[in-house]
Amino acid sequence: MASIGELASGMAHEIRNPLAGIQGAIQVLADGFPKEDGRRQVTDEIQKQIYKMERLVKDLLNYAKPAPASYVPRM
Numbered sequence: 001m002a003s004i005g006e007l008a009s010g011m012a013h014e015i016r017n018p019l020a021g022i023q024g025a026i027q028v029l030a031d032g033f034p035k036e037d038g039r040r041q042v043t044d045e046i047q048k049q050i051y052k053m054e055r056l057v058k059d060l061l062n063y064a065k066p067a068p069a070s071y072v073p074r075m
Helices: 002-032 039-064
Strands: none
Touching: 002 039
């Protein structure tokens, strides 16, 4: 299980870094377009898809995270 956690953590890092760069570039592009510009729809959609990918990575990390130990006293 620890190996899966390490793999998930490494994958998350490798996915999140490029996504952050892409998201920053898209925001700069979007800020340069007037609000009524049709290209804004494209940049908005790209940002929505980036958000979905970030959620997926977060879910992967949560799945791979070890469950906290729960101790049950013996009677």
